[in-house]
Amino acid sequence: MNAPLDAAQDALTIARRQAEVVAALRHVVPEHCVMYREEEVRPYECDGLSLFRELPMVVVLPETESQVQEILRLCKRLQVPVVARGAGTGLSGGAMPHAGGVLLGMAKFNQIRRLDARTCTAVVQPGVRNLAISEAAAPYNLYYAPDPSSQIACSIGGNVAENSGGVHCLKYGLTVHNVLRVRMVTMDGDIAELGSEALDAPGLDLLAVFIGSEGMLGVVTEVTVKLVPKPALAQVIMASFDHVETAADAVAGIIAAGIIPAGLEMMDKRATAIVEPFVQAGYDLDAAAILLCESDGTPETVAAEIARMTDVFERSGATRIQVSASEAERLRFWAGRKNAFPAAGRASPDYYCMDGTIPRRQVGRVLLAIQEMEVRYDMRCANVFHAGDGNLHPLILFDANDPDSVRRAEDFGAEILELCVQVGGTVTGEHGVGIEKINQMCVQFTREELDAFHAVKHAFDPGGLLNPNKVIPTLARCAEYGRMHVHAGELRFPELPRF
């Protein structure tokens, strides 16, 4: 996929510019924090979406908040674009560098500043790994609820930027529901605190708009997160279905019964076939789809909920039902779901993970449409996803060494996202727009809506130097993509069946 950035600048200009920026940076951070030789900056050329690559002009790894302030002031003065980076696990190219810009790596901000079991809060630096927070809170029987599958690696700064979610989000909410306060540096080098350790803050809810803003509005330097008490018990039901639609109906049945499970995930037949040899979780390989449905809470609550959930699944036509009998078994049931991405990596030279959300009632129909696309594009696609909140993650298997395979994977992915919009959903549920889905933004939003997004961007970063060319497409870009003023019913692929 071609990296659609600014017009290339000539090598000499870049070299001169690079020397100027490096020299300036060395005045504000120690020498070992600045890198610019190709072998030094190569590791930063992409995030978790390696289809988009670009070498940054300079990489800087600040160690203190005041260095971040100085770096941003300097970049503003020299008009250099800045891209913040956490752990680089993003899947939409959000942390992809700018060829003429500074990549601001926040990895050295890795301290848990304070963990207060009495107030159930932790104050952490942005480079702290998601899982490290729960590990630090474990001795107090507390944990940090949002649990992206990448939680061993991804940083809380990246989670804030992406409003990351995970298996527990159906019941415990996304990052936005679990972060109390963010301290950030604006492109002017000023510090702003959004939210507070009280339950709200005066004025507009800037924290809510900052979370999920993909590094476009400011650089996070500190985060206060909410910790929640660990439930006494968790158990998971694994249920098999012989049609994806029946499985999707069973999901609706659970919600209709007034139950909000701690996690409700679906894997289709292709996914279990890929994953089972890898993890040996004991998945039913004959099922068209399996559901993993978790209950957590007091032992009494769990017993009551598991009984009700089992009842719903039985009435929905589940062909096999298993309830985890031990913690080890619960983890084994989840292992396949949690390792689906690496397993896909073994089954195919490359895979492309999409991320769209649809209303739950459309799950069955959209999965069938994806099966039809598999035939049309002559490609395999596995589905493992957050069924409880309609957040799909189709994994398109392809071969990056074959340009035709890449092109088909790209078109396949775009068609899925546009279908999500068509059925009342969105082009991204949790991975962000980044550079990857910028064209589909033109499909989901009108010109006026994109204008409003630009307005938000201007209010925080009037000069537009933070993470430029990402997330919010320019009008020219949408015109090029061929879709301005797209309304329902005038989308691409008119030949597709309408739901």
Add this chain to the structure above:
Amino acid sequence: MDSLLSDLRARVILAQASGKPVSIHGGGTKDFLGMKGTGTALDMSQYAGIVSYEPTELVVTARAGTTLVELESLLAENGQMLAFEPPHFGPGATLGGCIATGLSGPRRAAAGSARDFVLGVKLLDAHGRMLTFGGEVMKNVAGYDVSRILTGSLGMLGVMLEVSVKVLPRPERELTLRYAMLEAAAIERLAAWGAQPLPITASSWVAADGGGELRIRLSGSPSAVDSGRARLGGDVVPAAEADAWWQSLREQTLPFFAARPLWRVSVPPVTPPLALGDTVIEWNGGQRWVSTTQPAEAVRSAAAALGGHATLFRPESIDEARRVGVFHPLDPVVEGIHRRLKSEFDPQGIFNPGRMYSYL
């Protein structure tokens, strides 16, 4: 487009052209909050009705003028609720006013605030254009979350036409427990409970003869509520009395709330007693209603020193509100972002000018 909508658009376009502000109102129930409106009234109460409701999607979409009463009774028929338990402050309260003020009720500390439940908004902007942000799905990170920033914006960025909110199943059972306890002890007790997996979904402390009274509400499956009760002791409050209690707290019909001025002090929940004046505590200690004649600066600096802020929720008089401002002053960097947001969304300043801060 229906005639109500075209009328609203025409009025906004006219306001924009003439530079004459409009004062957006729903049911007029929260007129007391913030500074007085200065423009021509833009009445939203007729722009009402449920747009879509799909109980298994846990989402309801309604026009902004729909009353909370109508919305809540529809949800109740389906065993669901607005989990942030918004205060009405009168029978005419509308969904638009509820979201524009962003107020939440007793369940807030357990379930989240109004903004946590807003999934999407249709907005009429300063140019009379209709914009859609967010939608009806639970997870959505496409573009910036403008619907959440509209929550609590007091109508200063535009007119909300439709709102989609996430709803939740009503708990199977609820039970309220009561304890005789002083303020400091109640705050300690709430903090200790907060760090354990207990089904507490509301809490309050009020002064009472010779001390005070702590109440908590447990919600969940019958067995979870029973086991919570066994662990927590206390006296059971009869169901009807309990419902009336949480309602009178949410709607501020207790005699305590008649005091003027009435401050809302928002602090980290474990903060010890404020000693500013008579106090009612909610949200595990996070929300303190204070009746005091202390100067505004004293109340605000006390709140700020503790990591919180203070709102002059019900001023003694309009003059007082004008003199000291209703909302806590913003830090200069954050104020700058506010000013730019206002001028980007509403360059002519036609929407509820000065309602939140004089300069917006």
